[in-house]
Every structure is written in C-alpha cells, then in structure tokens.
Amino acid sequence: MNISPAEYRQRRAQLMEKIGQGTAIFQSAPTAVMHNDVEYVFRQDSDFFYLTGFNEPEAVAVLAPHHPEHQFILFVQPKDPEKETWTGYRYGVEGAKERFGADVAYSIAELEEQLPQYLEKADRIYYHLGRDHHFNEVVLNHWQRLMANYPKKGIAPRALENPHPLIHPLRQIKSQEELALLRQACRISAEAHNRAQLFTQVGHYEYQIQAEIEHTFRLQGALGPAYPSIVATGANACILHYINNDAQIKENDLILIDAGCSYGYYNGDITRTFPVSGKFTPEQKALYEIVLEAQRQAIEAVQVGNPYNQIHDTAVRVLVEGLKELGLLVGDSEEIIKEEKYKPFYMHRTGHWLGLDVHDAGAYKVNEETWLSLQPGQVLTVEPGLYIAPDIKPAEGQPEVPEQWRGIGIRIEDDVLVTASGPEVLTADVPKAVADLEARKN
Incomplete structure (x- = not known):
C-alpha cells in the first residue's frame, strides 16, 4: 500500500496553483541523536513527505511554478558507496529525479549555488522558519540579496510567507x-x-x-x-x-x-x-x-x-x-x-x-x-x-x-x-x- 506517483504530482500541482508566481521551499526532517553516535530511526517531515514521498534526510524540495523549465526541484544527498555501506541505500541525484518525478535534481552541496535561479523571478518566497537556524539564514540571505537588487531590476520576492496556511488545508x-x-x-x-x-x-x-x-x-x-x-x-x-x-x-x-x-x-x-x-x-x-x-x-x-x-x-x-x-x-x-x-x-x-x-x-x-x-x-x-x-x-x-x-x-x-x-x-x-x-x- 503506497501513495501513487500520480497523487504526489496532483498534490504538487494543487499547491503550485495556490502559490502562483511564488516559490515554495521545504526542508527534510533532521536526524535526531538518541545517545552519543546512535541515531533515532529517521522520520521524514510530514509536509515534505506529503509533496514528494522522498524519505531521506538532508534534502530540500523547491516548487517554482513560474520557472520556464523546472517547477519541481529536489536537492538530495549524492550516491556514496562507502557511506551507504554504513547507513543504507540512497537514491542519489539521478534516482531522485527518475523515481520521484523531479524536473531536475541536484546534490545538496549545490543548494546555495542553484537556489537563486528559482527565487529571482518569484513574487514571494513560501518558507517556514523552522528550527534549523543555518538553513533559515541561507533562505533569508538569498531573499535579502534579491531585495537589494529590486530597485535596479524591478523584480524580487517582496515577501516571505509561511506555506502552512496553503498546504495544510490540502492535507486536511x-x-x-x-x-x-x-x-x-x-x-x-x-x-x-x-x-x-x-x-x-x-x-x-x-x-x-x-x-x-x-x-x-x-x-x-x-x-x-x-x-x-x-x-x-x-x-x-x-x-x-x-x-x-x-x-x-x-x-x-x-x-x-x-x-x-x-x-x-x-x-x-x-x-x-x-x-x-x-x-x-x-x-x-x-x-x-x-x-x-x-x-x-x-x-x-x-x-x-x-x-x-x-x-x-x-x-x-x-x-x-x-x-x-x-x-x-x-x-x-x-x-x-x-x-x-x-x-x-x-x-x-x-x-x-x-x-x-x-x-x-x-x-x-x-x-x-x-x-x-x-x-x-x-x-x-x-x-x-x-x-x-x-x-x-x-x-x-x-x-x-x-x-x-x-x-x-x-x-x-x-x-x-x-x-x-x-x-x-x-x-x-x-x-x-x-x-x-x-x-x-x-
């Protein structure tokens, strides 16, 4: 029993219709330490899972309906045979694209380099300021840089909004x-x-x-x-x-x-x-x-x-x-x-x-x-x-x-x-x- 790829696509389409010219960013759940170097079993963030079905940590999903080529973007951990020996199989960049229907997938290491192209023409950014303070700073810094150029370019995401009021009625x-x-x-x-x-x-x-x-x-x-x-x-x-x-x-x-x-x-x-x-x-x-x-x-x-x-x-x-x-x-x-x-x-x-x-x-x-x-x-x-x-x-x-x-x-x-x-x-x-x-x- 699983949610079908078609339903995940429908969910993303419903949310993208709501965000219009905006860009939505969703981060995966963190890994949690039980004691010393022993981790709890990973449990994906529910909003992230609802939109993607992707069940790995250190990932980011971006929805950019205004982008001419890529509306659904995944940033994921790349394949790494040595680490996979210890912690289990990863889909990697190609697997994330093929299995989960992303228009494009990148290594999570490329996030700061690639994210701006999905934000620069958005009229607002939908992102929940959560407990990951580092990632909060990444999003806020990109937003501030784009807003600094607004007087010259005449376009920038002019607001940062919580996506919960848009996605949670869909989940309900x-x-x-x-x-x-x-x-x-x-x-x-x-x-x-x-x-x-x-x-x-x-x-x-x-x-x-x-x-x-x-x-x-x-x-x-x-x-x-x-x-x-x-x-x-x-x-x-x-x-x-x-x-x-x-x-x-x-x-x-x-x-x-x-x-x-x-x-x-x-x-x-x-x-x-x-x-x-x-x-x-x-x-x-x-x-x-x-x-x-x-x-x-x-x-x-x-x-x-x-x-x-x-x-x-x-x-x-x-x-x-x-x-x-x-x-x-x-x-x-x-x-x-x-x-x-x-x-x-x-x-x-x-x-x-x-x-x-x-x-x-x-x-x-x-x-x-x-x-x-x-x-x-x-x-x-x-x-x-x-x-x-x-x-x-x-x-x-x-x-x-x-x-x-x-x-x-x-x-x-x-x-x-x-x-x-x-x-x-x-x-x-x-x-x-x-x-x-x-x-x-x-």
Whole structure:
C-alpha cells in the first residue's frame, strides 16, 4: 500500500496553483541523536513527505511554478558507496529525479549555488522558519540579496510567507489512497487493542501489555507505534500522557490503553479503558457510562457542515450532566460550563485531526470567532474522558470528591471519518460497551 506517483504530482500541482508566481521551499526532517553516535530511526517531515514521498534526510524540495523549465526541484544527498555501506541505500541525484518525478535534481552541496535561479523571478518566497537556524539564514540571505537588487531590476520576492496556511488545508482532506492507509493503520491498531484486552490480567506489568501491543504492530507490517504507547493502570490513568508503563496491575483496577500504529506514515489513535478483573465496580461503571455516552453523542455531531467545536461542546454537556447526577458537580449546567468548573475532571479537548501526523495539520478555526465547518474527507479523533486524581482539587464552590471516586481515570477514543452520509468510525472493531468489556473474561 503506497501513495501513487500520480497523487504526489496532483498534490504538487494543487499547491503550485495556490502559490502562483511564488516559490515554495521545504526542508527534510533532521536526524535526531538518541545517545552519543546512535541515531533515532529517521522520520521524514510530514509536509515534505506529503509533496514528494522522498524519505531521506538532508534534502530540500523547491516548487517554482513560474520557472520556464523546472517547477519541481529536489536537492538530495549524492550516491556514496562507502557511506551507504554504513547507513543504507540512497537514491542519489539521478534516482531522485527518475523515481520521484523531479524536473531536475541536484546534490545538496549545490543548494546555495542553484537556489537563486528559482527565487529571482518569484513574487514571494513560501518558507517556514523552522528550527534549523543555518538553513533559515541561507533562505533569508538569498531573499535579502534579491531585495537589494529590486530597485535596479524591478523584480524580487517582496515577501516571505509561511506555506502552512496553503498546504495544510490540502492535507486536511484525505484522498482515497490516504484513506486506504489510514484504514490499515486503524485495523492494525484495533487488532493490537483486542490482543491487549485478552492478554491483560492481574499481576502483569504495564510494560508487558505494551509489548503485546507493539509486537502486533510490527507483526502486521506497521512501522511501529505512532506515539509512545500509554498503558496506565489504576490512578496512573489520571496522568494524560503517562508513559512510564512500569506498574503492576492489581485486582479491581481499570486499565487505560492509548495506543496506535503508524502504517505508511499514516496513523491510528485508539483509547480503551476496561476492568482488569472483568467486572466494573459501581463507581467505575457509573463514570464509564457517562464517558461512553459523551463519546456516542460527540460522534453523532461529526456531520458535514457542523462547526468543529460542536463535537467538544456536545461531550462536555453530557459529562457535566452525568457528574451532576453523581453529585460530583453541583449548580446550573450552563454556568458550570461557562466558568469551566468541570475542568478538574476533564481538562483536554475532545479530539484532533488525524493523518500523516497524529495531531495532524490543519486549522480548527477560520478566525478568532468562527470554527471550521466539517467537510467530507476529514479524519479526526473523538476522545472524551473523566479523570479523578487521588489528590483532585474541585473548582471553587464545588463539593469535595468522596474517596470511592478517587483514582479512577477513563478515556474512550475512536478515529472518525467525516462523510456526506454521516460519521464513519474507522476503529469500531475494538469493543467498548460495558457488556462486551465484562464478557471478555467469561
């Protein structure tokens, strides 16, 4: 399963239509050092990969629709048999041109010499000033030199703009090829969660569950985890990004697993919470059913034309009403929501875009006042939760939390595709109904 060369060409064409007489520059991701001279596995910058499919470091892609000969230009590492013996095969200059459809390719060593010809007739430069300060200086120096000649030549890129507002809306709407990769990532992630539910038992350690999950990822052809897997038993589930995964599972614990795989650079993201012993306690069940209903109604809000924030607002209303019924919140619901008195129990948003990045590219708001309307082809997570930490401090005017509720953390998360006919849950293969979760031990 791969994105076709035709789709990469289409993506570049769409972006070049937006940049018009400008020139866009994209840099590959840096290599990252794990310790001393050992590097992490390379992961390409998502914008760079979205436009090129090229998966090597030390590369630059340039889009110059105004240039008479070269509209798509790649600068890459040249072939080097000695280095390739140590670090792996490179496409090199010729391979980059032939395999990835560049109009021309150069060695990365030629960047400073060749780049000006693609900038001098542009009306603006699209480049994100990132963390590579040296490359920032390269782009800025070229821009300044061209602007210095503007009075004499009458042409120069008169602005430097971030390309994100142009490319990220393209990334937000997934093609059929992208959806195939996302569905596969979700399928593998779901299989790993189902395996984890069957494997989990009292006495196991969280890292053993993590090992079963990540073993399934690789066994099924995924690149590995899309993010550090969260396996949180008991009160650990009240830590949103808990990744220690070193506690032993105890009787009557709930276990929260938030894990997803990366497949072809596209990501799954699933959370399930279930009772280790096969039976919810009354308090666990009461809170779980509130979260489950909040998620059900929030998923129903994933409809074309709805504002993005309707998903979160729907979940919050259900959570607040449920907590009031249990006596954990008191007062007028609208006031509780307006004054955010629910936040000691629920402190995060109800989801995010999903795609090449786990928290995928794309704005959530059109402007300060207006939320983006949902469109077919968008993929997002829906993940309400309730977290009652052992040391929870209620909002002002709210009651103290009785001991029996403390130390319970619950989150339920699915990946949802926006379609013209309603929400499509891509991760529905993982059970979440109370009866199904309790039946897994029978």
